[in-house]
Amino acid sequence: MSRDNTLQQQADAARREPPMYRADLTLTQVTRDISAPITGEPNGWWWAGFLISVALLGMGSAIVTYQLNYGLGLIGLMHPIMWGTYITNFVFWVGIGHAGTLISAILFLLRQRWRTAINRSAEAMTIFAVCCAGLFPLLHVGRTLLAFWLIPYPNFRYLWVNFRSPLIWDVFAVSTYATTSLLFWYQGMIPDLATIRDQEKRPLARKIYSIFAQRWKGTAADWHHYESAYGLFAAIATPLVLSVHSVVSTDFAVSTLPGWHDTIFPPYFVAGAIFSGFAMVVTILSILRKAFHLEDYITLDHMELMNKVILGTSMIVGYAYILEVYMAWYGENRYDWHIYVWIRFLGTYAWAGWLTIFCNVLTPLIFWFRKARRSLVVMFIVSIIANIGMWFERYVIICTSLAQDFLPSNWGYFRPTIFDIGVLVGSFGLFFTLFLLFARFVPTIAMSEIKAVLHHPVGEISGSPTLEESHV
Amino acid sequence: MxxxxxxxxxxxxxxxxxxxxxxxxxxxxxxxxxxxxxxxxxxxxxxxxxxxxxxxxPSWMPRVTKTAFFTGATLGLAFQLWANGWTWPINVAGKPFFSVPASMPITFECGILCAAICTFYAVFIAGRLYPVxxxxxxxxxxxxxxxxxxxxxxxxxxxxxxxxxxxxxxxxxxxxx
Amino acid sequence: MSEKRFWTTLEDLHNDPKVEQLRGEEFAGKPEEFFNAQSNGGLQVGRREFMKWSAGAMALVSAACSRKRVDHLVPYAQQPEEILPGVEVFYASTCSECAAGCGLLVRTREGRPVKVEGNPLHPVNQGTLCARGQASLMNLYDPDRLRTPMRIGRGQQSAQLDWGTVDKELANVLRTAGKRSVLLTGTIHGPARTQLLSDFTAQFGTRQVTYDYLNADALAGGQQQAYGAAVVPRYYFDRAEMLVTFGADPLGSGISRQEYAVGFGVQRKVRTENGKAATSRTVCFEPAMSMTGVNADTRFLVRPTDLVDVALAIAHHLVVAQKQSSFAGAAGVGAALGNFSTQQVAQRTGVPQTQLEKVANQLWDNRGKSIVLAGGLPGATQDEAALHAAANFLNAVLGNEGATIDGSRSVSQQAQGSLADMLALVQQMQGGQVDVLLIYGTNPAYTLPPAVNFQGALKNVKYVAVIGDHLDETARLADVAIPALHGMESWGDAEPQKGLYSIVQPTILPLFNGRSFEDTLISVARTADPTKFQMPQVTPPPPVFASEAAAPAAGGPPAAAGAGAAPAPKPTLVDMDFHDYLIQVWKTNIYAKNNLAGTFEDFWTSVLRDGVFDPDATRLQPGPARKFNAAALTSLPALKAPRGNTQVPANHLMLALTVSPMMGDGSRNNNGFLFEASDPVSKVVWDNFLSISPATAAKYKLEQGDILEVAVNGATLQAPVWLQPGVHAEVMTLQVGYGRQHVGSVGDGVGVNAYPLAQVNGNTAQYAGFVVPIKKVGSGFRLVSPQGNSYLHGRHIIHDTTLEQFQANPRAGNEEGHEQPLSIWDNADGSHEHPYPGYRWGMTIDLNACIGCNACVVACHAENNVPVVGKNQIERGREMDWIRIDRYYSGPVDNPDVSNQPMLCQQCGHAGCESVCPVLATVHNDEGLNLQVYNRCVGTRFCSNNCIYKVRRFNFYQYSDYYPYSKYTDSFTRFTPHMAYGDTDHNWRESPLELALNPDVTVRSRGVMEKCSFCVQRITAAHYKSQELGVPIPDGGVKTACQQTCPTRAIVFGNMNDPNSAVRRARDTRSYRVLEDYNFQPSIDYLTRVRNRAPRPDELREKPRPEHAEQGENKGIHAQASLAPAQSGLVQLRPMENKA
Structure with missing residues (x-):
């Protein structure tokens, strides 16, 4: 079959799909709707959310200050379990971040038109999640002020880092990821910032947006390079996002510990990251679209598609859980068996193991039903459960494996303290503070892309899907 | 423009x-x-x-990205070889001073980082974008x-x-x- | 020839006219120009004027300010010959922690002791030292020590006194009281010290009474009955191929336990005899697991009251049933043993008859080379005398008397205290017959049961003075409390066994305003009578320079000077201090025993150098056998009515007190090192507890941490329950030595004081055999153990076998693994591994020899500045030990086998920690050491996660500042470390504790990892020495701290590259590496434990036990190593299974 025929068939199929957006949306309307939160005054809900988030952030900061003053002993770490909730939080937040890149890059490459409604906020989520994630290794190391030693900076002693250590891989991967995501996000935002700049009446705001809009004019040449670069960014970010969580997984997979030393970790972690990331996107967007009246842009169709992704990745994760047990059995390694089966599902940590299974494998099964996929209440609850489950998945991986390893004399049991919990809650405070500021000051939906899709319902626009189908 | x-x-x-x-x-x-x-x-x-x-x-962006990626990756690999294998080799866990597989993640990330930064700035240069x-x-x-x-x-x-x-x-x- | 010319510049050389001009001026740079030239903008003052002003200004400045204190650093104006800064000096001395009198080498740096080690020349401890000895540094530098004489006024006052007042007051009261004064001391031996005591008491007519925390008068009484003299015999454990104990715990709480442990280790090593592998055999009959029981090949659980029966049953089997030995058919013996046939006793006690007979037969096979030992607190029932009689009888029957036991010649003097004397003294006090009581080195207010009413009796004494380290329980009841010095600050001597003389040398000036006990005695005696304790001094020291002597007196006629030397000074009397007295006594009494030629000075120098003088070669052999008096056996009333059928009703348990192997009698309790080193049996830290068997606890629905109230004849206390495998089902035990009320901020209130539970019957104290009701009064007490889990879970971590199997197969128990280590890397030269030319350090640890005594743990703490973190931190899993003793149970839960495994950094060749450290803070050096670079560490802790042995420790807080941290903190302070580590507690910074730090080892800061370094500072020192001498480091040239102190020589360290090194020679068919198949290539080999007993049926099975057979306890609560298997029912409790 020739390529043309295929494209034609796909285009026909796409035309048969119901349109993603309301038919009567105009460009002017799009600009007005999406820039409304920016140019207007925030409502009470925003203020309430912001104050709560800032309060949580303040509490987290106070706890962190206290911990930096007195030492890591305040959190629940103990002799065998040297990594606890901080690393759990790190992996959790990095994982959350993945959905953003996935939506903006991978779905872009796959020509998924529906991404345009959510990619901006998903990318923002990525950035803020990586911000939260990046804090934890800093708080986690014993000598936070010397954490910069992990960076191979030139020094007169020629003392470099150990490039063999997965933690150094982490440093490179996470910082590259943070940088690339930020650049990608910002670059995609410049046209929209220019739109805001040109709509903004207040002089100071106009100046500020003018700075960030970087003299964007929207000329044909600008768009020409912009689109090319956007595609390249997507092409870079796709392997990057897969590599980042793979590298994070090597923090565990490269070690010798039963429960960590596992070759399926990289794909398993990436799937888990997508799962939790999409769940977080669903959680946030189901609030955002209500709060900022963006139901016309983030439609139920969008949400349903994301729920399908959640369902799919949850099954991959479930498969990985089964595979771990299977390999422990097949490998006849008594230490692995002890961790994977005895500790996680029958013994000390059975509560956490089954909680993980319940949240990550069983609960998302409800998305097999179309009704559930399209119910905001259901998806909100399921997405929150999924994120709780994914936090506990990391908790189970980290703490159970460390708790009962080779020599029984070492065994221990991890009990988080109020500091562990406080810092986790504080990180949510940071995340939502940043996100609410984002929603207030930056267009939460990529206006230019929406406009492109509106004007070219069937992809003729190279900046967004050319030929698309609305299924995953 | x-x-x-x-x-x-x-x-x-x-x-x-x-x-x-x-x-x-x-x-x-x-x-x-x-x-x-x-x-x-x-x-x-x-x-x-x-x-x-x-x-x-056609845009010249892809050439920037490709060049940047390979430059970054090469520099990353060379730096690891120089730092761990050349200037101060240390016996770490009895392993060879330098080995290629262990260097791959960082090599890759260096390439990506370089490519991303160069692509980003290339757009700025191409469109003469700067903050005002x-x-x-x-x-x-x-x-x-x-x-x-x-x-x-x-x-x-x-x-x-x-x-x-x-x-x-x-x-x-x-x-x- | 031209004149030599000096020139300064090229212009000068070339005779530039400008130079000529300049030469005429004072300054080449023309300073006048600078000061005067207005055009230059310079100062408008003349140069000389400027100088004047400056001088004036300086004068003003000086006048206006107060004088700055000038501190001079004077590094040894005259440097002592033997002290070099940075170079250690060892002084030989004697340990003062208990009366055992072990020899010490005190390592000093810049004039302060920083570590104590055993003196290799000393026959008692032979270079080793127990945990308490290792911890003695903490007692020396204890900030809570009594620092100055105090008037206490029976607890009503607190005022400082000066020494003059003390001397006058004591002299007065003693003179007045005369014969109505008593000097109450703990055991004191040593020729000079005993001589001084008798001189002192003779002067005032004072009577001396000796009473220890724990007294051996029951043992001595048994000896008196059996042999006619109340002595504590000396036991030759190194000659005993079989050891049978009845309640005694020689390794944990023996009178001279370090000596016993050294001897035990000699016999315990697997050796070849007649072409067959051999090792000693240890059989313990005991109510609960003791440290000896941990090391027993076979243990029998026997109630305290049944110990007599069991001992007599063995005697019956040998003498009556088998008619062995000369006692067979002796008058009365048969009748006395009549009730104790093995069959009867087996019925009464539950110990199988066959096993009793087997032990008896084995003893007979080992006659003359075995020791039967009875006693200990668990044996101190009402029938204690009978128990000792039975043990003595058995030793006599077996011919051990005179072969492994010396009661006639070089007997032990290490336990002279007598409860009977003390009780008599209390009677006299009660009756008002004592006016003055001087107490030193003992603490009756802490140890005597309340029924004795020591405190009441003390009220009838007019004047009480306590000389001691702390303002302890007794000192608080006194009129005055007088500080004494620590053994490392004072002169002294010791004679732990008759004919063995040991010296105590001070190694540091007194830290506080203290004075040694002996000097106080001398000073008081001289104050009372100035003629006493004077020594004639004939001449002043001769002038150093002849000219000085010849110099004329100022203003005197020169002729007088020329008349000759000054007239000889008249003999004067000078005050004698104890140092002089000591030398005098040794010169008079001991020097004569010296066979070698030489002056006394030579002799004295050699004594100070060696620390010990052991002139009697016959001490190597036990003295002649004494004749056993059969009446000792036949006359005992207890034998007529055996108590073996004492019933323990439901809801009751039989209580036995025991002695803590770590804290001992409780005399030196302000010591964080000892509290933190876990109990060798239970692995609990910072507490004592009621040990109850898991089955019994399940039966009475008791859980770990439940608090029981124990009442014995009016004395009650509350103590938490600990579920301890290997405790008799009807027994619970409680350790004495805890619960000090007034010893210092570390020891106060740790645990409960069990001494008051002792019951005084006549002249003896009963410590065991009380039937007490179970009364639960609380729950949830946090008993804390650093050991997570005590079962092996089918993991092949401990390799063990039985002697029989080992004889058949030298690889028995050690068949698995040992394949050639693999490497996935190919180096350029084709080799797989980094080369380690020169040295490669390694260690071999003999699991058969390790008795779990914790000496290595404490030695490591002392050597490597390892902090004490306290109970709360240990509960949260933050113990800092670089070496720990993992203790695993195997076999039946009610009476398990125990294996000790010292676990420290294995210095792996392919260390998991290194490859994951991001900052290269842990790397390998050229000698195979796995280094930890504290400065570089940022504390990611990945190394610990990837360490399969989990031997790395993390500084969660600035532990080095907060030492030793308080034991108990409430939930609030749990989150406020500045309060938890509060100002009231000591830290390393607090004077004088910081002096104990080893200057060769970095004090780690918060946030870094630390771990065993194989004492790299010692290796480095050896390298320096080797470079200095130009020879390689010899085998044994480096001893790690743990190796050095190990009583049984279980740890061997050395260069693995040298095939003749001890560490290589120690490796044989028994050697294995823990988790070998992970290919970390550890540098430490362990040697399979060989148990000298018949294999249990389950051990004959080839198949390893199924995984999780012993699981059950996956509550995994780290700090409370739970013993849930019995509770959870996952483990089928087998009936008591005693195999011999």
Whole structure:
């Protein structure tokens, strides 16, 4: 079959799909709707959310200050379990971040038109999640002020880092990821910032947006390079996002510990990251679209598609859980068996193991039903459960494996303290503070892309899907 | 490429605003057929076919990205070899001072980082983007809902051009310069 | 020839006229120009004027300010010959922690002791030292020590006194009281010290009474009955191929336990005899697991009251049933043993008859080379005398008397205290017959049961003075409390066994305003009578320079000077201090025993150098056998009515007190090192507890941490429950030595004081055999153990076998693994591994020899500045031990086998920690050491996660500042470390504790990892020495701290590259590496434990036990190593299974 025929068939199929957006949306309307939160005054809900988030952030900061003053002993770490909730939080937040890149890059490459409604906020989520994630290794190391030693900076002693250590891989991967995501996000935002700049009446705001809009004019040449670069960014970010969580997984997979030393970790972690990331996107967007009246842009169709992704990745994760047990059995390694089966599902940590299974494998099964996929209440609850489950998945991986390893004399049991919990809650405070500021000051939906899709319902626009189908 | 920056202080020109991108593209094609040169267009979103209509070649961005990626990766690998294997080899866990597989994650990340930064700045350079506090477009609707066409007239055939543009669907035509 | 010319510049050389001109001026740079030239903008003052002003200004400045204190650093104006800064000096001395009198080498740096080690020349401890000895540094530098004489006024006052007042007051009261004064001391031996005591008491007519925390008068009484003299015999454990104990715990709480442990280790090593592998055999009959029981090949659980029966049953089997030995058919013996046939006793006690007979037969096979030992607190029932009689009888029957036991010649003097004397003294006090009581080195207010009413009796004494380290329980009841010095600050001597003389040398000036006990005695005696304790001094020291002597007196006629030397000074009397007295006594009494030629000075120098003088070669052999008096056996009333059928009703348990192997009698309790080193049996830290068997606890629905109230004849206390496998089902035990009320901020209130539970019957104290009701009064007490789990879970971590199997197969128990280590890397030269030319350090640890005594743990703490973190931190899993003793149970839960495994950094060749450290803070050096670079560490802790042995420790807080941290903190302070580590507690910074830090080892800061370094500072020192001498480091040239102190020589360290090194020679068919198949290539080999007993049926099975057979306890609560298997029912409790 020739390529043309295929494209034609796909285009026909796409035309048969119901349109993603309301038919009567105009460009002017799009600009007005999406820039409304920016140019207007925030409502009470925003203020309430912001104050709560800032309060949580303040509490987290106070706890962190206290911990930096007195030492890591305040959190629940103990002799065998040297990594606890901080690393759990790190992996959790990095994982959350993945959905953003996935939506903006991978779905872009796959020509998924529906991404345009959510990619901006998903990318923002990525950035803020990586911000939260990046804090934890800093708080986690014993000598936070010397954490910069992990960076191979030139020094007169020629003392470099150990490039063999997965933690150094982490440093490179996470910082590259943070940088690339930020650049990608910002670059995609410049046209929209220019739109805001040109709509903004207040002089100071106009100046500020003018700075960030970087003299964007929207000329044909600008768009020409912009689109090319956007595609390249997507092409870079796709392997990057897969590599980042793979590298994070090597923090565990490269070690010798039963429960960590596992070759399926990289794909398993990436799937888990997508799962939790999409769940977080669903959680946030189901609030955002209500709060900022963006139901016309983030439609139920969008949400349903994301729920399908959640369902799919949850099954991959479930498969990985089964595979771990299977390999422990097949490998006849008594230490692995002890961790994977005895500790996680029958013994000390059975509560956490089954909680993980319940949240990550069983609960998302409800998305097999179309009704559930399209119910905001259901998806909100399921997405929150999924994120709780994914936090506990990391908790189970980290703490159970460390708790009962080779020599029984070492065994221990991890009990988080109020500091562990406080810092986790504080990180949510940071995340939502940043996100609410984002929603207030930056267009939460990529206006230019929406406009492109509106004007070219069937992809003729190279900046967004050319030929698309609305299924995953 | 400062043709859309207000106040416009270049040679006499004409600014036509369209409400339909298709009309804009068609207008460009028509104008170019009639011998107009130096046309420029500005749109609120990337309009397919616009760059082709204006006669632009393929973007040089991919070359930047590719070069940057391989440069970054090579430097990353070389640095690891030099640091761990050359300048101060240390016996770590009885392993060889340097081994390629263990160096791959960082090599890859270095390449990506370099590619991302270079691509990002390449867009800035290509579009002459830099932060200013008082930027104004010729018409603020260009980034919102209008599709602008910039036609340098050199002060000749002004009225004919205006008529032509209106005929091609321009909603508004302004004299510049 | 031209004149030599000096020139300064090239211009000068070339005779530039400008130079000529300049030469005429004072300054080449023309300073006048600078000061005067207005055009230059310079100062408008003349140069000389400027100088004047400056001088004036300086004068003003000086006048206006107070004088700055000038501190001079004077590094040894005259440097002592033997002290070099940075170079250690060892002084030989004697340990003062208990009366055992072990020899010490005190390592000093810049005039302060920083570590104590055993003196290799000393026959008692032979270079080793127990945990308490290792911890003695903490007692020396204890900030809570009594620093100055105090008037206490029976607890009503607190005022400082000066020494003059003390001397006058004591002299007065003693003179007045005369014979109505008593000097109450703990055990004191040593020729000079005993001589001084008798001189002192003779002067005032004072009577001396000796009473220890724990007294051996029951043992001595048994000896008196059996042999006619109340002595504590000396036991030759190194000659005993079989050891049978009845309640005694020689390794944990023996009178001279370090000596016993050294001897035990000699016999315990697997050796070849007659072409067959051999090792000693240890059989313990005991109510609960003791440290000896941990090391027993076979343990029998026997109630305290049944110990007599069991001992007599063995005697019956040998003498009556088998008619062995000369006692067979002796008058009365048969009748006395009549009730104790093995069959009867087996019925009464539950110990199988066959096993009793087997032990008896084995003893007979080992006659003359075995020791039967009875006693200990668990044996101190009402029938204690009978138990000792039975043990003595058995030793006599077996011919051990005179072969492994010396009761006639070089007997032990290490336990002279007598409860009977003390009780008599209390009677006299009660009756008002004592006016003055001087107490030193003992603490009756802490140890005597309340029924004795020591405190009441003390009220009838007019004047009480306590000389001691702390303002302890007794000192608080006194009129005055007088500080004494620590053994490392004072002169002294010791005679732990008759004919063995040991010296105590001070190694540091007194830290506080203290004075040694002996000097106080001398000073008081001289104050009372100035003629006493004077020594004639004939001449002043001769002038150093002849000219000085010849110099004329100022103003005197020169002729007088020329007349000759000054007239000889008249003999004067000078005050004698104890140092002089000591030398005098040794010169008079001991020097004569010296067979070698030489002056006394030579002799004295050699004594100070060696620390010990052991002139009697016959001490190597036990003295002649004494004749056993059969009446000792036949006359005992207890034998007529055996108590073996004492019933323990439901809801009751039989209580036995025991002695803590770590804290001992409780005399030196302000010591964080000892509290933190876990109990060798239970692995609990910072507490004592009621040990109850898991089955019994399940039966009475008791859980770990439940608090029981124990009442014995009016004395009650509350103590938490600990579920301890290997405790008799009807027994619970409680350790004495805890619960000090007034010893210092570390020891106060740790645990409960069990001494008051002792019951005084006549002249003896009963410590065991009380039937007490179970009364639960609380729950949830946090008993804390650093050991997470005590079962092996089918993991092949401990390799063990039985002697029989080992004789058949030298690889028995050690068949698995040992494949050639693999490497996935190929180096350029084709080799797989980094080369370690020169040295490669390694260690071999003999699991058969390790008795789990914790000496290595404490030695490591002292050597490597390892902090004490306290109970709360240990509960949260933050113990800092660089070496720990993992203790695993195997076999039946009610009476398990125990295996000790010292676990420290294995210095792996392919260390998991290194490859994951991001900052290269842990790397390998050229000698195979796995280094930890504290400065570089940022504390990611990945190394610990990837360490399969989990031997790395993390500084969660600035532990080095907060030492030793308080034991108990409430939930609030749990989150406020500045309060938890509060100002009231000591830290390393607090004077004088910081002096104990080893200057060769970095004090780690918060946030870094630390771990065993194989004492890299010692290796480095050896390298320096080797470079200095130009020879390679010899085998044994580096001893790690743990190796150095190990009583049984279980740890061997050395260069693995040298095939003749001890560490290589120690490796044989028994050697294995823990988790070998992970290919970390550890540098430490362990040697399979060989148990000298018949294999249990389950051990004959080839198949390893199924995984999780012993699981059950996956509550995994780190700090409370739970013993849930019995509770959870996952483990089928087998009936008591005693195999011999």
């Amino acid at each position: 400062s043709s859309f920056v207000a106040p416009y202080k270049g040679k006499p020109a004409m600014l036509a605003l369209f409400i339909d991108p298709h009309q804009l593209v068609d207008a460009i094609v028509a104008l170019r057929e009639q011998g107009y040169r130096g046309l420029d267009a500005a749109t609120p979103f990337p309009v397919h076919g616009l760059s082709e209509a204006l006669g632009m070649g 506090t008082n930027f104004e477009l010729l018409d603020s609707r260009i980034t919102n809902d209008r599709f602008a066409l910039f036609v340098p007239t050199g002060g000749q055939n002004v009225e004919a051009t205006e008529r032509l543009l209106q005929k091609l669907g321009a909603q508004e035509v302004q004299q510049l310069g």
